[in-house]
Amino acid sequence: MTSQRPDDGPAAQEPDQTAELAPGAIPEDATPPAKKQSRGSFVRELVIIVVIALGLSFLVKTFVVQPYYIPSASMENTLDIGDRILVSKFTPQHSPLHRGDVIVFEAPPSWASDTPADHTPEYKKIVRDALEFLGILPGGGDHIVKRIIGMPGDHVKCCSANGELMVNGVAISEPYIGSNAPSEIPFNITVPAGEVWVMGDNRGDSADSRAHDDGSGGRLGSVPMKDISGQVVAIAWPIDRIQALKSYAYVFAKVPNP
Template identity: 35%
Template sequence: MTETTDPGSGPADHPGPGDAAEGTRAGMSHSTRSAIEWVAVIVGALVVALVVKTFLIQAFYIPSESMVPTLEVGDRVLVNKLSYSTGDIDRGDIVVFARPGGPGSDGIEDLIKRVVALPGETVEGRGGQVLIDGRPLAEPYLPDALETSVFPPYVVPEDHVWLMGDNRGASDDSRRFKAVPTDDIVGRAFVVIWPFTQLGTL
């Protein structure tokens, strides 16, 4: 007895129009799912980047010569915005802060300087040096033979710090706008990330 096969009985051998439609729908479903996943990844990455920039770490560009030779024009630094949420401001820290009086004519909103005097201290410029409570301040980060201009004694108020640029002859700092409220400090600059040849901690 010879076996026969019904020509229309094998979907694997002869896919019908309905099967082709199902395959198309499956392909579209996979493509849609992949697209949604990629959108979710991109949105997630943007949210993380925004959170990091807003609350944790932000890169800043150095626009002026006020911190030469420690920082050159065009350098980029990372600023830790949480530094002073968990610890005190220390003398010698390099900090980014809101420009007193708001953005200047150059559009710059934030400045970067070094913490020189702390709350309650009397700071003064005399004899080419900075004096803290009448005693000369050791500043090994300054170039040899660099002198600080004369300025009168000033008592730093509570919750304020006295900030100065390392390039004392080309820095608009607390000698003009006095002490800066600690609430105006964005964070502490802790590493140079550009150029790569200058990569290092501060």
């Protein structure tokens, strides 16, 4: 007869160690519910998102396209007061400018009197300038918008026997000036190297290259190409004026190079 060893019998049951819980109580070893996102974490994520958005806005403004607003009537009826325009930063850095292009440029020192007087409080100027720098607000300030009429070396004269503008001996008909006269101010200039001769489409109300030349033959009135911010490619606002800017390359198609 085989004797039974103590461990051959049925397994002994462990005593119930679970303490009796009061109704609604949570066991000590229960997994706690997921904690809600802390306020600090939310703020950090928000700051990261804002920084990324500002960085992208700055990069777009610096290398792709920048908005500007139109404060005066000098380019009517192509551009009206209050228009928001888009300026390509690829021109002239990566693609050439042409006669007839509408450009935005930084006002040369002698043109400073043409920029509208700014009576904004200083603290508001700081905020505005910062937002313009980041590309959140459209630029303006000391920038001017005009149309290129003469490229470096061009001979520009007003006017022909028929009252038309002449570029390198060729009279041109300018549809973008509407019923305006090509110029009420006679001039005869040669554009210096590395500069352009610019005029507003509203010829009777535009203090452009003509107004600043002071009889210098193009030396004082021309704008250095290094001061050009870019080419106007579209009107972005108001809604009823959203459009790409027309190309008038055909106006100068018969003009020979100097």
